Amino acid sequence: MSDDRRIDTETGTETTGHSWDGIEELNTPLPRWWLWTFYATIVWGVIYTILFPAWPLLSGATAGLLGYSTRGEVQAEIDRVDLSNAKLTESLATVDLGVLEANEDLHRFAIQAGRSVFAANCSQCHGAGAAGVVASGYPNLLDDDWLWGGTLEDIAHTVRHGIRNEEDAEARFSMMPSFDWLEREEISATADYVRSLSGLDHDAEAAQAGARIFADNCAACHGGDGRGDRTLGAPNLADAIWLRGGLHEDIVRQMRAPRHGVMPPWGDRLGEAEVRAVAAYVHGLGGGERQVAEEVTDAQATEAATVPDASFPAGAEETPSQTGEPDVQPVE
Amino acid sequence: MPSDATPLFAAREPIFPRRVSGFFRRLKWAILILTLGIYYIVPWIRWDRGPALPDQAVLVDLANRRFHFFWIEIWPHEFYFVAGLLIMAGLGLFLFTSALGRVWCGYACPQTVWTDLFLTVERWIEGDRNARLRLHRAPMSLRKARLRLTKWAVWLLISVATGGAWVFYFADAPTLLRDLVHLQAAPVAYATIGILTATTFLFGGFLREQICIYMCPWPRIQGAMIDPGTLTVGYRDWRGEPRGKGGVKRRQAAAQAVGGGDAVARYGAAAGKDLAAPRLSRDGATLGDCVDCHACVAVCPMGIDIREGQQMECITCALCIDACDDVMAKLGRPRGLIDYLALDDEPPVVPGATAEVAGLAEHPAGEVAGAARPHWQPKPLWRHVFRPRTLVYTAAWAAIGVALVVALFIRPEIDMTVAPVRNPTFVTLSDGSTRNAYDIRLRNKHGDARPFALSLAQGTPLRLALEGADDARVTVPADSTRLQRVYVTAAPGAVAAGAAHTDLRIWVRDTISGERAHDDTIFNGTGEPK
Numbered sequence: 001m002s003d004d005r006r007i008d009t010e011t012g013t014e015t016t017g018h019s020w021d022g023i024e025e026l027n028t029p030l031p032r033w034w035l036w037t038f039y040a041t042i043v044w045g046v047i048y049t050i051l052f053p054a055w056p057l058l059s060g061a062t063a064g065l066l067g068y069s070t071r072g073e074v075q076a077e078i079d080r081v082d083l084s085n086a087k088l089t090e091s092l093a094t095v096d097l098g099v100l101e102a103n104e105d106l107h108r109f110a111i112q113a114g115r116s117v118f119a120a121n122c123s124q125c126h127g128a129g130a131a132g133v134v135a136s137g138y139p140n141l142l143d144d145d146w147l148w149g150g151t152l153e154d155i156a157h158t159v160r161h162g163i164r165n166e167e168d169a170e171a172r173f174s175m176m177p178s179f180d181w182l183e184r185e186e187i188s189a190t191a192d193y194v195r196s197l198s199g200l201d202h203d204a205e206a207a208q209a210g211a212r213i214f215a216d217n218c219a220a221c222h223g224g225d226g227r228g229d230r231t232l233g234a235p236n237l238a239d240a241i242w243l244r245g246g247l248h249e250d251i252v253r254q255m256r257a258p259r260h261g262v263m264p265p266w267g268d269r270l271g272e273a274e275v276r277a278v279a280a281y282v283h284g285l286g287g288g289e290r291q292v293a294e295e296v297t298d299a300q301a302t303e304a305a306t307v308p309d310a311s312f313p314a315g316a317e318e319t320p321s322q323t324g325e326p327d328v329q330p331v332e
Numbered sequence: 333m334p335s336d337a338t339p340l341f342a343a344r345e346p347i348f349p350r351r352v353s354g355f356f357r358r359l360k361w362a363i364l365i366l367t368l369g370i371y372y373i374v375p376w377i378r379w380d381r382g383p384a385l386p387d388q389a390v391l392v393d394l395a396n397r398r399f400h401f402f403w404i405e406i407w408p409h410e411f412y413f414v415a416g417l418l419i420m421a422g423l424g425l426f427l428f429t430s431a432l433g434r435v436w437c438g439y440a441c442p443q444t445v446w447t448d449l450f451l452t453v454e455r456w457i458e459g460d461r462n463a464r465l466r467l468h469r470a471p472m473s474l475r476k477a478r479l480r481l482t483k484w485a486v487w488l489l490i491s492v493a494t495g496g497a498w499v500f501y502f503a504d505a506p507t508l509l510r511d512l513v514h515l516q517a518a519p520v521a522y523a524t525i526g527i528l529t530a531t532t533f534l535f536g537g538f539l540r541e542q543i544c545i546y547m548c549p550w551p552r553i554q555g556a557m558i559d560p561g562t563l564t565v566g567y568r569d570w571r572g573e574p575r576g577k578g579g580v581k582r583r584q585a586a587a588q589a590v591g592g593g594d595a596v597a598r599y600g601a602a603a604g605k606d607l608a609a610p611r612l613s614r615d616g617a618t619l620g621d622c623v624d625c626h627a628c629v630a631v632c633p634m635g636i637d638i639r640e641g642q643q644m645e646c647i648t649c650a651l652c653i654d655a656c657d658d659v660m661a662k663l664g665r666p667r668g669l670i671d672y673l674a675l676d677d678e679p680p681v682v683p684g685a686t687a688e689v690a691g692l693a694e695h696p697a698g699e700v701a702g703a704a705r706p707h708w709q710p711k712p713l714w715r716h717v718f719r720p721r722t723l724v725y726t727a728a729w730a731a732i733g734v735a736l737v738v739a740l741f742i743r744p745e746i747d748m749t750v751a752p753v754r755n756p757t758f759v760t761l762s763d764g765s766t767r768n769a770y771d772i773r774l775r776n777k778h779g780d781a782r783p784f785a786l787s788l789a790q791g792t793p794l795r796l797a798l799e800g801a802d803d804a805r806v807t808v809p810a811d812s813t814r815l816q817r818v819y820v821t822a823a824p825g826a827v828a829a830g831a832a833h834t835d836l837r838i839w840v841r842d843t844i845s846g847e848r849a850h851d852d853t854i855f856n857g858t859g860e861p862k
Contacts, residue, residue, distance in 0.1 A: 101800065127755070127756075129753070129754075129755030131756035131759070140759065142756070142759045142767075142769075143759050143760065143761050143762065143767075144761050144762050145761075198764075236762065239762035239763065239764075240762055240764035240824070241760060241761070284799055284800065284817075286759065286769060286799060286817075286819055287761075
């Protein structure tokens with residue numbers, strides 16, 4: 001082959017010696033600089049695979065001499081941020097929740113941190129917008145109705161210990177018994193009565209009968225007027241908010257075969273600072289209630305202190321028990 | 333490689349412009365001092381805006397997203413002011429180019445100004461054109477090395493000062509200077525200075541005219557702005573050609589002037605000058621005014637010969653005008669052989685010259701018009717500046733300018749934008765009322781904190797409340813924005829509660845100045861959208 005090589009007279013370039021029907025191929029090698037750059041990349045590649053994680057093994061990969069990992073880098077960054085926030089985090093974990101809102105910087109920090117905690121841990125059930133899911137019984141956290149209380153301390157307690165969580169003695173716990181031993185008509189009448197409490201359409205005659213059944217069976221927890229009891233976690237049946245739906249059939253179903261939501265305890269998993277942070281975030285979503293001053297302890301004062309809507313007309317804003325007005329206007 | 337192939341690469345011929353003096357050189361000195369003075373001094377001007385705001389007159393505050401210009405403060409959402417200024421700069425370029433050619437390139441462009449400065453340094457250290465040429469050709473020696481190093485050192489100083497001045501526009505200048513000296517400034521400041529130092533050093537010292545010829549797009553754009561009525565630097569070939577030395581008995585043959593000589597006489601009469609005295613070469617041929625001394629070529633920073641006609645390289649710095657005027661004065665001829673001229677002002681017939689003389693071949697219309705206009709005269713200068721084209725550009729430029737000024741004076745000091753919260757669109761409260769949430773961004777452009785009062789339109793049954801506040805008031809710190817969650821509630825049974833959506837206008841009022849602003853949004857009710 002090499003015998004056929006010659007210098008092409010037209011171009012001054014050496015041929016490869018290949019010839020097809022007299023058509024020859026010029027040998028134009030890669031430019032030197034290109035070739036050396038290519039060799040340099042090979043050398044660089046070898047060095048790189050020694051220094052950095054590279055070769056896949058059965059489980060994992062070679063670690064590399066420098067011990068670098070992207071996870072480690074992220075962790076270092078998280079540690080750095082944690083360190084810079086350490087002082088705020090510590091005061092958040094120890095501050096008296098009653099005065100948290102007065103400390104503007106700490107409160108802002110808590111809400112911002114809580115936003116992330118909520119998105120990572122709570123939004124799966126309560127929704128990214130915290131509006132809950134009625135069909136699944138995940139409570140709406142935006143409204144002003146709270147099963148277990150809506151002050152910062154109440155919310156923090158719920159987050160810390162969970163709901164119906166048997167491993168935690170302090171967990172919120174309530175259990176509505178099944179009333180499937182009642183006659184079908186009795187249950188239906190009771191549902192009519194419950195709907196009448198909040199001014200919804202109902203059969204007045206049935207409701208009258210249901211009132212008696214309610215007083216005998218339900219009032220112990222939900223109260224004689226159906227306003228519920230937060231110490232027991234018994235929902236308020238006289239307002240416009242229904243955890244599991246307010247249709248007649250929804251109420252009947254809940255009486256016959258009650259469903260109970262469960263919330264895991266987050267205290268151990270998140271730590272006190274993050275529990276308080278997410279409590280502050282949820283508290284600031286529009287339904288949070290003010291902490292009651294020590295001397296005022298009765299439930300009505302608690303109600304009065306809630307400020308879901310400061311500029312709302314007094315009559316509509318305050319609770320019916322104080323103004324003597326009907327519970328709610330009908331919602332159409 | 334075949335030995336007879338034309339190489340595709342031509343090495344740059346170094347240019348050694350000669351020193352020149354004259355009107356345009358003085359004008360360029362003035363503009364150089366003015367522009368460089370503005371550039372270096374402006375960041376150091378102080379302007380008191382109160383304790384909450386920086387006291388630098390011109391400051392691009394990227395960290396706080398503010399642009400301060402003396403009494404004017406531009407926020408990011410007011411970027412249209414900057415856009416308007418850029419449009420005005422563009423139209424201004426159109427205007428100046430259509431009236432005066434590449435006057436920007438020749439006088440005000442930073443590339444021209446810094447190259448001029450670098451050339452001055454070069455001339456000061458290494459001598460004028462001939463000395464520099466000799467030095468360039470001489471082999472390396474101790475003296476050459478010393479001169480080169482001195483020159484580069486001075487260039488480097490200027491470059492560092494240039495890059496250094498730039499960063500002062502972006503931070504408080506005295507503080508930044510102290511930090512820079514103590515090596516405590518932000519890395520980005522050092523990087524910026526480094527990059528601008530390198531570009532200034534390379535562009536002004538070595539690349540020079542190559543920036544204009546090969547890299548800059550503006551010459552191409554400006555080429556489209558120039559027409560035969562534009563005043564630009566040109567060579568009066570009809571007067572200069574045929575060029576040549578010699579010139580004995582220059583004034584004696586006036587009477588024998590024949591042919592095109594008449595055109596010269598007519599032009600001279602129109603200009604009030606005695607041009608009707610042609611020179612003769614040694615062999616008796618009639619010569620033009622150009623003595624082919626190459627002064628115009630020697631002073632040209634772009635390394636071109638203006639006598640070849642309009643060229644893309646020419647930045648119209650007008651130094652060749654100064655050089656030629658100097659020569660014409662010595663020869664006792666009128667100035668202006670090379671001059672600011674409009675192509676359609678030049679006589680269409682060339683005396684004693686061949687038809688391919690540059691300028692006319694590109695101007696066939698002039699040829700025809702000239703034949704029909706034997707008593708041709710140049711137009712007065714103002715006719716070139718005030719033309720329909722330039723007037724249209726001026727009008728558009730001024731209209732945008734007036735609009736910007738008006739916008740500047742009527743823009744509000746407080747402002748708001750409302751973003752409805754969509755997840756969820758509404759919340760039912762325990763009393764049956766319907767609540768919507770809005771994220772409102774309040775802007776306070778005042779230099780002090782202002783209490784803002786939020787409200788809805790008069791007479792609406794809806795009610796407004798703020799998260800974390802008992803009244804509808806919120807204090808926005810000086811010169812900043814505040815994001816505020818706002819709730820609007822419709823009572824049970826209200827029309828808005830049952831409708832799919834209702835138009836809503838939210839007002840904000842500065843309780844100190846009484847100024848108001850509003851934004852429109854919608855209120856979502858429980859109804860199904862139609």
